[in-house]
Amino acid sequence: MATGRCGGDKNPSPNVAGTVICNPPYGERLGTTPALIALYSVFGQRLKQQFAGWNASIFSGEPSLLDCLRLRSHRQFKAKNGPLDCVQKNYQIAERAEQSAVENAVEFDRTSSVSSEVAVDFANRLQKNIKKIEKWAKQQGLDAYRLYDADLPEYNLAVDRYADHIVVQEYAAPKNIDENKARQRLLDAVNATLIVTGIETNKLILKVRQKQKGTNQYEKLANKGEYFYVNEYGAKLWVNLTDYLDTGLFLDHRLTRKMLGEMAQGKDFLNLFAYTGSATVHAALGKAKSTTTVDMSNTYLNWAEQNLLLNDIEGKQHKLIQADCLQWLEKCDRQFDLIFVDPPTFSNSKRMEDSWDVQRDHIKLMTNLKRILRPSGTIVFSNNKRGFKMDFAKLEELGLSAVEISHKTLPLDFERNKQIHNCWLVQAEAHR
Numbered sequence: 001m002a003t004g005r006c007g008g009d010k011n012p013s014p015n016v017a018g019t020v021i022c023n024p025p026y027g028e029r030l031g032t033t034p035a036l037i038a039l040y041s042v043f044g045q046r047l048k049q050q051f052a053g054w055n056a057s058i059f060s061g062e063p064s065l066l067d068c069l070r071l072r073s074h075r076q077f078k079a080k081n082g083p084l085d086c087v088q089k090n091y092q093i094a095e096r097a098e099q100s101a102v103e104n105a106v107e108f109d110r111t112s113s114v115s116s117e118v119a120v121d122f123a124n125r126l127q128k129n130i131k132k133i134e135k136w137a138k139q140q141g142l143d144a145y146r147l148y149d150a151d152l153p154e155y156n157l158a159v160d161r162y163a164d165h166i167v168v169q170e171y172a173a174p175k176n177i178d179e180n181k182a183r184q185r186l187l188d189a190v191n192a193t194l195i196v197t198g199i200e201t202n203k204l205i206l207k208v209r210q211k212q213k214g215t216n217q218y219e220k221l222a223n224k225g226e227y228f229y230v231n232e233y234g235a236k237l238w239v240n241l242t243d244y245l246d247t248g249l250f251l252d253h254r255l256t257r258k259m260l261g262e263m264a265q266g267k268d269f270l271n272l273f274a275y276t277g278s279a280t281v282h283a284a285l286g287k288a289k290s291t292t293t294v295d296m297s298n299t300y301l302n303w304a305e306q307n308l309l310l311n312d313i314e315g316k317q318h319k320l321i322q323a324d325c326l327q328w329l330e331k332c333d334r335q336f337d338l339i340f341v342d343p344p345t346f347s348n349s350k351r352m353e354d355s356w357d358v359q360r361d362h363i364k365l366m367t368n369l370k371r372i373l374r375p376s377g378t379i380v381f382s383n384n385k386r387g388f389k390m391d392f393a394k395l396e397e398l399g400l401s402a403v404e405i406s407h408k409t410l411p412l413d414f415e416r417n418k419q420i421h422n423c424w425l426v427q428a429e430a431h432r
Contacts, residue, residue, distance in 0.1 A: 011050040020047065020056040026065055034168075034190055035201035036065055041191045044069030047093055056091040063087050067180075068187050119188035122148075122155045126196050133413050134161075144230040144239065146251055146413040155189050156182075160251060162239055163230050167205045167247065168193055205241045229310060233258050235281050236310045238303060248276045248303060252420045253342070253382070256409045260340055260380060261286035267337035270294070270372075272325050277304025279340050280318075281311050290317040292336070294325050326356070329368045337377045339369060345385040358383045363394045366426065370398055379426040382409075386419050395426070402426045 024043060026036060047056055047069070060066050061084045066073075073089035080086060126148050137145045148159035150171070157170040168190055173182035190206055193199075224243055229236045232254060239247045260269075261282035269283040274295040284291050295301050301322050308318060321328065325343070343365065348355040362381075369379055381402070390402050402424045409423045 014050070017053050018055075020051055020054060021058075022056070023059040024065075026060045026062040033062070033065065034194065034204040034206050036062075037068055037187050037190045037206075038194050038201050040065045040068035041070075041187075044071055047071065047091075051093050053095045054093050056093055057088060058091070059086060059088045061086045064183050064187060067184050068191065119155070119185070119192040121152055122189050123192035123196050125151050126159060126193065130196070136412055141231060141233055142254070144232065144237075144249060144251060145411075149414060149416045151416060155185055157186065157189055159193055160247075162241060162247065163228065164199070165203045165205065165228075165241055166193060166197055166199050167207065167241055169207045172208070207245065232278075233261070233282070235261075235278070235285055237278050237281065237307055238276070238310060248300075249278055250275070252411065252414045252417075253279075253409070254411050256340075256380065256382060256423055257282040259409065260338070263338055263378065263380075264288035268292075268335070268374075270336040270339045272329065272339065272341040273343045274300070274304060275342075276300050277307050277320075279342075280304060281307050281313065283338070283340075284308065284313045284318060285311060288338070290319070292319045292321065294321045294323055294328055296322065296324050298322050326354075326365070326368075329365075329372070332372050335372050335374045335377075337374050339373060339377070339379045340382075341365070341369065341379065342382045345383060358385050359388060363391050363398075366395060366400060367398060369426075370400060370428075373428070375428055377427070380423065381426050382421055382423040384421050388422050390424065396429070399429050400426055401429050 022043075024036075024039065026033075047054075048071075056071070058066060058069070059079065059081075061081055066087070066089055069091075071091045071093065073091050075090040077088045078085070079088050129147050129151070133145060133147055137143065144160070144162045146158060146160050147166075148155075148157070150156050150158065156173060157168060160167045160169065170186050170189075173179065186206075186208075190204070194201060194204060197204075225240075226242055227238045227240050229238050230249070231237075232249075235257075237249055239249050241247050257279050260279050264283035264286035266287065266289050269280070269288040269291045271277065271280045271283070271291065271293045274280060274293040277293045277295075277300075280291045280293045293301070293304050295304070301320050305320055308314070343358055344356065345358050346356065362383075366379070366381075373379060390404070392402065395402055404422065404424050406418075406422045406424075409421070410418060414420055
């Protein structure tokens with residue numbers, strides 16, 4: 001046995017067989033480990049390239065990361081590293097003649113120093129989308145947009161660019177999909193995204209999105225406090241990619257916000273269920289006479305205030321109100337020319353007096369909105385409920401009419417998902 005320093009990623013003894021023993025780093029949460037996904041993927045490739053015919057024994061606290069090695073273990077042992085449950089897996093690395101070629105194996109990676117054997121279809125589709133969408137986004141003055149939207153059913157995830165960052169957001173797999181297979185596809189997709197985009201691993205954010213209940217779609221995930229702004233049709237908007245499930249900006253409503261800005265000149269504008277106030281920013285930049293922004297969350301209302309300040313929007317005519325939107329609406333005694341309302345599909349927040357269901361309760365909402373809408377005013381009503389049905393008969397009883405404009409508010413980068421939101425122009429019958 002000899003000891004020494006092994007520099008680089010070359011086999012120090014290529015003419016003899018041996019054993020590689022390694023305890024690579026591992027994270028406690030998958031959502032914080034894009035760099036580790038890349039590390040394990042490259043490590044597995046290097047083992048096959050440089051250590052063919054050898055054995056390997058790898059220790060890790062995250063079995064999913066070991067899957068990135070793309071090696072089949074013949075033995076494994078459960079172990080502990082302090083309080084952490086870990087596993088040690090043993091591998092027999094095939095002779096090179098038995099391996100499929102690794103170098104230049106993938107169409108999307110002809111020039112990369114790191115090749116990939118996995119997620120070829122996903123990587124090729126992502127690269128194709130990038131060529132199309134990034135050119136369009138630059139022409140539009142956008143640096144936050146979607147690059148991939150579950151184009152391939154086996155890779156059920158979204159890839160979004162926010163300036164020089166990438167967010168990979170996986171949707172929870174259906175119950176009939178094997179959990180381990182879904183996890184492996186996610187790891188493969190993250191690795192392919194790093195290669196195709198060339199982005200630094202610390203600028204790729206990984207999120208696993210599951211079906212949300214009640215208010216937990218807005219629960220805090222981390223406390224990094226890392227904000228930066230993105231550009232959208234001349235507006236600057238703060239985003240936070242790590243601390244919450246959502247980023248502070250709903251990209252699919254980009255054209256809706258642009259439309260509101262074009263409609264707002266000289267008008268009193270109300271933004272109800274305002275979230276981070278991005279629609280208010282567009283209305284104010286569109287020279288609205290006044291803006292009123294209402295949301296139940298102090299966190300998001302403060303975020304909205306910072307969005308306004310970022311765009312040099314100040315003054316008493318721009319009001320920010322923390323309140324239960326439905327209760328506030330019932331008590332509101334002023335009128336507006338333009339109202340944007342984008343309520344949740346469902347909510348049973350403890351801070352709300354009653355539960356909310358957009359299908360069940362939208363007519364009650366419209367009844368209260370009509371009371372504060374000026375006769376020639378317009379309500380822009382949107383929600384994310386798939387299969388939402390507007391109750392035209394009851395709307396007509398209120399003296400209101402609605403025209404669906406969903407197709408006009410769907411951006412190019414969301415054209416694959418035509419049901420991501422529905423959007424309506426609602427006006428008094430006399431002013432259709």
